[in-house]
Amino acid sequence: MADSTDLPRLTAADLAAKLTAGEVSSVEATQAHLDRIAAVDSRIHSFLHVNTEEALAAAADVDTRRAAGEELAPLAGVPIAVKDVVVTKGQPTTAGSKILQGWIPPYDATLVERLRAAGMPILGKTNMDEFAMGSSTEHSAYGPTRNPWDTDRIPGGSGGGSAAAVAAYEAPLAIGTDTGGSIRQPAAVTGTVGVKPTYGGVSRYGLIALASSLDQAGPCSRTVLDSALLHDVIGGHDPRDSTSLPEVPPSYTEAARKGADGDLAGVRVGVVTQLGGQGYQAGVSAAFAASLEELRAAGAEIVEVSCPSFDAALAAYYLILPSEASSNLAKFDGMRFGLRVEPADGPVTAERVMAATRGAGFGPEVKRRIILGTYALSAGYYDAYYGSAQKVRTLIQRDFAAAFEQADVLVSPTAPSTAFPFGEKVDDPLAMYLNDVATIPANLAGVPGLSLPNGLSDGLPAGFQILAPARADERLYRVGAALEARLDQANGGPLLARAPEIEVKA
Amino acid sequence: MSTINSDEVARLAGLARIDLGPEEIEKLAGELDVIVQAVATVSEVAGDDVPATSHPIPLTNVLREDVVGQTLPVDEVLAQAPAAEDGQFAVPQILGEDA
Amino acid sequence: MTTLVDYDEAVSRFDPVLGIEVHVELGTATKMFDDAPASFGEQPNTSVTPVSLGLPGALPVVNGKAVEYAIRIGLALNCQIAETCRFARKNYFYPDVPKNFQTSQYDEPIAYEGYLDVxxxxxxxxxxxxxxxHMEEDAGKNTHVGATGRLQGADYSLVDYNRAGIPLVEIVTKPITGAGERAPEVARAYVSALRDIFRALGVSEARMERGNVRADVNVSLRSSPDAPLGTRTETKNVNSFRSIERAVRYEVSRQAAVLDGGGSVLQETRHFHEEDATTSSGRVKSDAEDYRYFPEPDLVPLAPSREWVAEIRAGLPELPAVRRRRLRQEWGYSEEEMRDVINAGALEVIEATVAAGAGAPAARKWWMGELARTAKERGVELAEVGVTPAQVAALQALVDDGRVNDKLARQVLEGVLAGEGSPEEVVTARGLEVVSDDGPLLQVIDATLADQPDIAEKIRSGNLGPMGVIIGAVMKATRGQADAGRVRELVMERLG
Incomplete structure (x- = not known):
């Protein structure tokens, strides 16, 4: 019988094994994580809502079914945290915005249905930049999440809450969403693993849309295998999402297990010239170089590939995203759900109440992007902005296609820098946007990407990004698990073990 | 490329139905001007012969059978509304509506 | 007070040009983008899902049946069916539009370049x-409540989203020129022809009074058919055939007055008022023209295969105009008779009556005569007058078999209309059958001839003039139940 304070330190795979073996119950495991949240979340603020009762009830249900000999899903009983941009029936869902304060969705996202069907207790909803717009969670209407490595620094964003929850052992697994790097960049700066699946690989039904053609939900975890296990739960076709891939995905868990043997003989790894070098922190570049050596040692062939259109990716992204977002966020108007604010003076008309509600309910970054998107789509500018951005998208896809002729996977640092201090970039939108420079191309092209921790730079974790062709997510898991195994061996254990203990102020 | 000034921000805020104070408009105009100049480079990258990509993964003809499914319970729906009356959403006076 | 120019004078000096946009609600079981029922008359906000309510996180999926219906409409209007097309978002804020954008089609409609002969x-x-x-979705319904409600004493509205998301097809004409003074009639006849097509195709109940079919009518005037197009007004949501005709007529008169006065027509939306057949200026929305259309990222392009289109084409029913031509020929009606039948809404019942065995002239006689009068008296459609086409055919069969004469047949019909049962039952119950057993009839004839020996003698000597007197007397004695022809034959027999 494990000491319950140690349970949160287990990987999801190990916890699942103990649950299957009957060494621990789901109620014990779930309670242990709730205790951990109670102990550290006042400091970290990963959660906007903790779902104690329902999580324990779900755990008890799994325990009962297991006791009855029912055959359960591999992760049954393993608790999970869900980013607050994912709707959960009967549980508050705010997307980090004031405009949705107190909203209780009447339905579950498809991926939440799948979590419930797999018997995974949902611990709560994690903090994020408002409507997933940001790279630091400083744009959450409910206050920022703190990086468990250094609580004066950002945990990345927009999914800083999910990454920090996993890094702080508040949850073994979490759901993130990634529109331009919101799973991978937080993973990089918190020393955790995050995966953005191929666009369409995980249903978007029930994800509060930021940019429909870029958004993709995926796993957050502490190991590559754990992400694969979770990906297998949430992935696969959903008839309620028209952009959902129709085919049955392979087992990513199997790919991760295969990769863990550390042998990458015959695998061609392409280093993207445009995603490194200038603008990347020295420690980040050094860690990246060291990881390339590990891959080479594992038998991989390292090649250099050039993707010149990636230089225009950031610009295209900051036209496509705001354009789609300006339309997606139009429904938040105070008429049917959420906040309603009346104008301070003048007639109370629907039009003016909508404007007052949106003026009061949206934070500065959301307003900035809605106005930008409205501009890019408005008459006379469409061709120059949105239209051109969609063409750049074509060029980026062509670059990827050419690169994947030369390499089985592409690699880069996940983010140009490690976690920066709060306030450093919050008033400089362009500097903030640059955090996603290496992660954005994957979203524009729909290809899958994974970030795993690959070293420290001045005591803070750096991330290593692996990209694969669309519908070849299994390559991420194979190569990622191989690199992870070699790095763990070289470092004598996972990087996250070197994170300082979280100091909780009394 | 045109630049974004305060008047333009005010027009866009009207289109986007967002009340902005004068200071907000001023600040946004400055920020957006910088951002737009940075992103405007996209129009120089791709020539006319490059087709636009709207969806990252090309799929076509995703259609649904015409079969009725589950609807939401009206009380659950209205419980989340800022105002409701007689099973309907109550909204402020709509201008331009035929009274 | 708006000045008007007399209509005839207006069209003598100006050439009217029309443009008509017709929206039809499709009769699918579910909505355009979600599986909520697309039904009419439910309790408010009960036919909604997260999708049709525009809740955060919800995503659309296209109703395949609605696409099929749109293609049917496109084919019936002789349109090209797009090899590939897509949906687009039309962004505007309005409380009855749950997402604050309408999912529609913009630069790539499913059908284009067609025509309709009206x-x-x-x-x-x-x-x-x-x-x-093109395909799009309907909006919800606002009900204005006024200042008595609880929203701080202010005017407010109630919104029901049951209609939100019901599939629509919008049909847009090119500028309709050359109609001249008949422009109002052309507008009416066009929308009426569309309505008939929607019904024939089975894509909509197309009930005008329910708003299943809604027309926006654009009208502009130019000085001559060679002149460039003038500025147009758009009169929204004109919802009956008569109103369409009157709205065009009014706009022609009004615009002519504006132009005559040296003014220029304002490009605007106008509202039609049933009560006095006028239009009035609608509110000009400042941002009305900037809908910020862009391809709907939540839906993928549609590429109807040529096989599918061919299959739909093969399954198209006979269209109303073709059917009318065929029926007119089969029935041998004159053009005028046929038009009267159509205008009286008698085409279907006559067709059914003929199908049940009656001759086409007889079927027309019943439905356009006796039954049309009754329907008018009762204020109902012919189909609801209280007698079925099969009953009319059965009645006519009685006549054809000589079992009742015309006069009796009308009495039988009276009985059927009074709910006394089938024609056969009425005949039996009322004892209306023509007497066909000659025995009793001969007794009556003999008695009549005996009563009138002078007349009998005249007839016997070859003077058939007073025959009518005898027949009349016999008919009277039999209360009209005798067949006059048979009476004549029997009298001749008796008198050699």
Whole structure:
């Protein structure tokens, strides 16, 4: 019988094994994580809502079914945290915005249905930049999440809450969403693993849309295998999402297990010239170089590939995203759900109440992007902005296609820098946007990407990004698990073990 | 490329139905001007012969059978509304509506 | 007070040009983008899902049946069906539009470049060119409540989203020129022809009074058919055939007055008022023209395969105009008779009556005569007058078999209309059958001849003039139940 304070330190795979073996119950495991949240979340603020009762009830249900000999899903009983941009029936869902304060969705996202069907207790909803717009969670209407490595620094964003929850052992697994790097960049700066699946690989039904053609939900975890296990739960076709891939995905868990043997003989790894070098922190570049050596040692062939259109990716992204977002966020108007604010003076008309509600309910970054998107789509500018951005998208896809002729996977640092201090970039939108420079191309092209921790730079974790062709997510898991195994061996254990203990102020 | 000034921000805020104070408009105009100049480079990258990509993964003809499914319970729906009356959403006076 | 120019004078000096946008609600079981029922008359906000309510996180999926219906409409209007097309978002804020954008089609409609030949009142055919037919979704319904409610004493509205998301096809004409003074009639006949097509195709109940079919009518005037197009007004949501005709007529008169006064027509939306057949200026929305259309990222392009289109084409029913031509020929009606039948809404019942065995002239006689009068008296449609086409055919069979004469047949019909049962039952119950056993009839004839020996003698000597007196007397004695022809034959027999 494990000491319950140690349970949160287990990987999801190990916890699942103990649950299957009957060494621990789901109620014990779930309670242990709730205790951990109670102990550290006042400091970290990963959660906007903790779902104690329902999580324990779900755990008890799994325990009962297991006791009855029912055959359960591999992760049954393993608790999970869900980013607050994912709707959960009967549980508050705010997307980090004031405009949705107190909203209780009447339905579950498809991926939440799948979590419930797999018997995974949902611990709560994690903090994020408002409507997933940001790279630091400083744009959450409910206050920022703190990086468990250094609580004066950002945990990345927009999914800083999910990454920090996993890094702080508040949850073994979490759901993130990634529109331009919101799973991978937080993973990089918190020393955790995050995966953005191929666009369409995980249903978007029930994800509060930021940019429909870029958004993709995926796993957050502490190991590559754990992400694969979770990906297998949430992935696969959903008839309620028209952009959902129709085919049955392979087992990513199997790919991760295969990769863990550390042998990458015959695998061609392409280093993207445009995603490194200038603008990347020295420690980040050094860690990246060291990881390339590990891959080479594992038998991989390292090649250099050039993707010149990636230089225009950031610009295209900051036209496509705001354009789609300006339309997606139009429904938040105070008429049917959420906040309603009346104008301070003048007639109370629907039009003016909508404007007052949106003026009061949206934070500065959301307003900035809605106005930008409205501009890019408005008459006379469409061709120059949105239209051109969609063409750049074509060029980026062509670059990827050419690169994947030369390499089985592409690699880069996940983010140009490690976690920066709060306030450093919050008033400089362009500097903030640059955090996603290496992660954005994957979203524009729909290809899958994974970030795993690959070293420290001045005591803070750096991330290593692996990209694969669309519908070849299994390559991420194979190569990622191989690199992870070699790095763990070289470092004598996972990087996250070197994170300082979280100091909780009394 | 045109630049974004305060008047333009005010027009866009009207289109986007967002009340902005004068200071907000001023600040946004400055920020957006910088951002737009940075992103405007996209129009120089791709020539006319490059087709636009709207969806990252090309799929076509995703259609649904015409079969009725589950609807939401009206009380659950209205419980989340800022105002409701007689099973309907109550909204402020709509201008331009035929009274 | 708006000044008007007399209509005839207006069209003598100006050439009216029309543009008509017709929205039809499709009769699918579910909505355009979600599986909520697309039904009519439910309790408010009960036919909604997260999708049709525009809740955060919800995503649309296209109703395949609605696409099929849109293609049917496109084919019936002689349109090209797009090899590939897509949906787009039309962004505007309005409380009855749950997402604050309408999912529609913009630069890539499913059907385009077609035409419809419309038959006018005098039988002339007028060709209306179709620009496009595209798919979109309907909005919810606002009910204005007024200042008595609880929203701080202010005016407010109640919104029901049951209609939000019901599939629509919008059909847009090219500018309709050349109609001249008949522009109002052309507009009416066009929308009426569309309505008939929707019904024939089975894509909509197309009930005008329920708003299943809604027309926006654009009108502009120019000085001559060679002049460039003038500024147009768009009169929204004109919802009956008569109103369409009157709205065009009014706009022609009004615009002519504006132009005569040296003014210029304002490009605007106008509202039609049933009560006095006028239009009034609608509110000009400042951002009305900037809908910020862009391809709907939540839906993928549609590429109807040529096989599918061919299959739909093969399954198209006979269209109303073709059917009318065929029936007129089969029935041998004159053009005028046929038009009267159509205008009286008697085509279906006559067709059914003929199908049940009656001759076409007889079927027309019943439905356009006795039954049309009754329907008018009762204020109902012919189909609901209280007698079925099968009953009319059965009645006519009685006549054809000589079992009742015309006069008796009308009494039988009276009985059927009074709910006394089938024609056969009425005949039996009322004892109306023509006497066909000659025995009793001969007794009556013999008695009559005996009563009138002078007349009998005249007839016997070859003077058939007073025959009518004898027949009349016999008919009277039999209370009309005798067949006059048979009476005549028997009298001749008796008198050699």
């Amino acid at each position: 038959e006018l009142d005098d039988g002339e055919i007028f060709r209306v060119e179709i620009e496009r037919a």
